[in-house]
Amino acid sequence: MDSQLTQELIAALPVAVLAVDADARVTAANTAAQAMLGEALTDRPFVNVLRHPVVVQALDAVLDPGHVVPPVSDPILPAVASGGHRMRLQISARGRDIPAEVTVSALPARGGALIVIEDSSGIEAAEQQRRDFVANVSHELRTPLTALIGFIETLRGPARDDPAARDRFLGIMEAEAGRMNRLVRDLLSLSRVETEERRRPAERIDLAMMIRAVAATLQPQADAAGVAIVTAGADEPVLVQGDADQLTQVFHNLVENAVKYGGGGGEVSLRVFHIDHDPVLRGPAIAVEVADRGEGIDTMHLPRLTERFYRVDSHRSREKGGTGLGLAIVKHIVTRHRGRLRIESEKGKGSRFTVILPERIDRR
Numbered sequence: 001m002d003s004q005l006t007q008e009l010i011a012a013l014p015v016a017v018l019a020v021d022a023d024a025r026v027t028a029a030n031t032a033a034q035a036m037l038g039e040a041l042t043d044r045p046f047v048n049v050l051r052h053p054v055v056v057q058a059l060d061a062v063l064d065p066g067h068v069v070p071p072v073s074d075p076i077l078p079a080v081a082s083g084g085h086r087m088r089l090q091i092s093a094r095g096r097d098i099p100a101e102v103t104v105s106a107l108p109a110r111g112g113a114l115i116v117i118e119d120s121s122g123i124e125a126a127e128q129q130r131r132d133f134v135a136n137v138s139h140e141l142r143t144p145l146t147a148l149i150g151f152i153e154t155l156r157g158p159a160r161d162d163p164a165a166r167d168r169f170l171g172i173m174e175a176e177a178g179r180m181n182r183l184v185r186d187l188l189s190l191s192r193v194e195t196e197e198r199r200r201p202a203e204r205i206d207l208a209m210m211i212r213a214v215a216a217t218l219q220p221q222a223d224a225a226g227v228a229i230v231t232a233g234a235d236e237p238v239l240v241q242g243d244a245d246q247l248t249q250v251f252h253n254l255v256e257n258a259v260k261y262g263g264g265g266g267e268v269s270l271r272v273f274h275i276d277h278d279p280v281l282r283g284p285a286i287a288v289e290v291a292d293r294g295e296g297i298d299t300m301h302l303p304r305l306t307e308r309f310y311r312v313d314s315h316r317s318r319e320k321g322g323t324g325l326g327l328a329i330v331k332h333i334v335t336r337h338r339g340r341l342r343i344e345s346e347k348g349k350g351s352r353f354t355v356i357l358p359e360r361i362d363r364r
């Protein structure tokens with residue numbers, strides 16, 4: 001390989017790479033290293049560039065094989081093929097502490113060493129999200145479970161011979177068990193959607209028919225809440241490529257939310273329309289808009305609305321039997337369909353959720 005290409009390759013690597021000579025003085029640093037640790041790195045002693053005892057210890061071991069040091073490689077990480085050391089640490093980069101994976105290996109031909117630093121903040125953030133999710137799920141399950149346990153005790157004890165109390169408590173227990181059941185159902189659904197997210201759905205479906213079916217299914221719930229469901233653009237077939245069960249779930253969730261949280265406006269409208277060119281999807285699209293005239297959502301909540309367990313008013317959501325997972329599921333399904341979800345709302349005027357799907361249908 002010619003040396004100019006080698007240099008360009010190293011410069012363009014998305015991880016920080018530094019070379020040091022046998023005296024642990026920096027001889028080269030790529031662009032990512034400069035971005036992470038500062039512009040002027042060459043000719044400086046490595047310890048001044050990255051002052052971390054474990055890294056320095058690994059460097060000593062690599063530069064002087066006679067040097068006796070305890071092993072510093074992190075046993076969890078895969079070993080370095082060239083016999084170097086690899087560790088996970090917090091390093092200080094331009095005054096900021098960042099989690100990083102650092103590899104130190106020998107450059108035998110020149111008697112120096114190569115140090116590679118990978119920023120692992122992304123991985124850390126994902127791990128944190130997973131921990132938060134587990135904590136949230138546990139909390140959401142524990143609340144109804146605590147109620148159930150409490151009522152079981154009451155039924156065994158004080159309410160044992162009181163038929164009226166027993167009926168009332170059994171009713172509450174049924175509601176709490178139902179809540180747990182919905183939560184488990186939504187969790188399974190979320191996990192299924194996530195598993196399939198990278199596989200593009202291939203069924204050909206008629207959105208218009210689907211919209212009419214969803215409206216009909218939710219009619220009783222809407223009637224009970226005194227809400228009229230109005231559809232538009234759903235008389236002629238509108239074909240898209242998708243997963244029928246999942247898209248039904250999307251519209252069911254959105255219409256149910258509109259009835260539950262925006263029903264105060266008395267009307268929920270469902271409109272299917274064509275978009276000649278969607279700027280984000282870069283092409284023709286089909287949109288399904290679910291709009292209500294309820295109290296709307298404060299703008300500050302909009303960016304987080306599709307996060308798992310995010311609710312504007314948790315008390316109200318629980319009271320209405322919500323799990324806080326509906327919009328997270330919607331978002332994942334729409335993403336799987338290579339589409340997008342647009343949420344607009346104005347406090348006091350209502351909310352509008354628009355699912356925009358690419359119109360292109362693969363010919364098979």
Ligand SMILES: Nc1ncnc2c1ncn2[C@@H]1O[C@H](COP(=O)(O)OP(=O)(O)O)[C@@H](O)[C@H]1O
Nearest residue numbers: 257258261262311312317322323324325326327
């Ligand atoms: N049409 C709407 N009008 C007002 N608020 C809404 C609407 N749709 C969703 N929300 C808010 O977004 C939150 C998240 O919705 P979702 O993920 O479906 O969870 P939930 O299980 O609570 O329905 C709801 O708790 C509610 O606060």
Ligand SMILES: [Mg+2]
Nearest residue numbers: 257322326327
């Ligand atoms: Mg919901």
